[in-house]
Amino acid sequence: MSDYLMLGSKKFNSRLIVGTGKYESPEIMKQCFEESGVEVVTVAVRRVNLMDKSKESMLDHIDQERFLILPNTAGCYTAKDAIRYARLGREAGLSNLVKLEVIGDKRTLFPDNEALLEATRILVKEDFIVLPYTNDDPVVCKRLEEAGAAAVMPLGAPIGSGLGIQNPNNIRIILETVSIPVIVDAGVGTASDATIAMELGVDGILMNTGIAQAKDAVAMARAMRLAVESGRLAYQAGRIPKKLHAAASSPLEGMLT
Amino acid sequence: MEKIEIIVNGEPNEVPAAWVISDLIRQLALAGKQVAIEVNEEIVSRNQWPKQCLNAGDNVEIVHFVGGGERV
Numbered sequence: 581m582s583d584y585l586m587l588g589s590k591k592f593n594s595r596l597i598v599g600t601g602k603y604e605s606p607e608i609m610k611q612c613f614e615e616s617g618v619e620v621v622t623v624a625v626r627r628v629n630l631m632d633k634s635k636e637s638m639l640d641h642i643d644q645e646r647f648l649i650l651p652n653t654a655g656c657y658t659a660k661d662a663i664r665y666a667r668l669g670r671e672a673g674l675s676n677l678v679k680l681e682v683i684g685d686k687r688t689l690f691p692d693n694e695a696l697l698e699a700t701r702i703l704v705k706e707d708f709i710v711l712p713y714t715n716d717d718p719v720v721c722k723r724l725e726e727a728g729a730a731a732v733m734p735l736g737a738p739i740g741s742g743l744g745i746q747n748p749n750n751i752r753i754i755l756e757t758v759s760i761p762v763i764v765d766a767g768v769g770t771a772s773d774a775t776i777a778m779e780l781g782v783d784g785i786l787m788n789t790g791i792a793q794a795k796d797a798v799a800m801a802r803a804m805r806l807a808v809e810s811g812r813l814a815y816q817a818g819r820i821p822k823k824l825h826a827a828a829s830s831p832l833e834g835m836l837t
Numbered sequence: 838m839e840k841i842e843i844i845v846n847g848e849p850n851e852v853p854a855a856w857v858i859s860d861l862i863r864q865l866a867l868a869g870k871q872v873a874i875e876v877n878e879e880i881v882s883r884n885q886w887p888k889q890c891l892n893a894g895d896n897v898e899i900v901h902f903v904g905g906g907e908r909v
Contacts, residue, residue, distance in 0.1 A: 609904070623903065623905060624902065624905025627846045627847075628846065628899045628900060628901050630845065638903050638904050639871050654903075657873035667880055669852040671874075671883075672900060673902065733886065788905075
């Protein structure tokens with residue numbers, strides 16, 4: 581059975597997307613890419629450091645034949661800034677995909693919904709494939725879909741918190757509400773968090789800190805790959821209903837009297 | 838040679854008045870690198886670099902990709 585993650589018209593076997601920040605070294609990051617089986621990695625757009633040329637571009641470490649670069653607008657607090665970063669990312673990366681972030685609050689890094697919608701509308705008109713990082717709010721997700729987003733990326737928990745899926749019911753309602761892919765972005769702390777999200781039926785998961793800051797990032801990258809695959813399989817397999825009491829799985833017939 | 842002052846990534850820079858963007862890129866050893874350029878908040882695509890002249894007071898931003906994901 582064909583089972584792909586679709587982003588715009590692009591098709592991916594892996595349902596895991598990873599960030600490229602906060603790894604101990606570029607070598608560790610590369611090993612994590614291998615172990616996690618990712619095909620899409622997200623990068624931030626920043627000024628070239630003209631004083632210190634040793635600060636290389638992230639692209640020096642990423643084989644673009646194998647990994648699709650997904651520029652993001654991390655760190656942007658207004659629609660105007662996010663649009664500017666998105667355009668620069670497209671220019672530098674030569675791909676029209678963008679992970680759109682418009683942050684509304686420094687402490688929680690929650691999105692600014694109004695600005696996010698505005699930026700989505702404008703970027704869609706400019707032929708971007710827009711993947712907005714959003715609250716786990718079904719109404720906002722619906723509005724983003726109407727605005728032309730190619731997927732919605734609700735948070736599981738605050739960015740970098742590792743708290744896991746805080747409101748699985750909202751994620752389920754979002755899945756019912758929109759017909760574009762739903763990718764949980766942010767909050768995954770360990771493998772079970774990823775599996776829980778995938779079991780809800782989401783199309784994919786984006787994570788960074790959960791892998792990059794684990795004690796053994798490379799091992800966690802592998803754990804996350806397996807977790808995402810397990811969750812997807814369990815979702816497709818269809819779990820048994822939950823019951824309050826026991827239901828024996830061995831026959832009573834043939835018991836000794 | 839006549840010089841003009843421009844701003845590059847927030848820092849003042851003196852360059853020859855006759856320079857186009859490609860000259861600046863070469864001087865900064867960024868030729869062949871995957872960077873994007875804005876002059877006065879307008880993106881200048883790569884095929885325009887050899888044509889677009891630098892003018893006194895231009896605000897040039899040169900960006901590239903750095904590590905980052907869900908949090909920077």
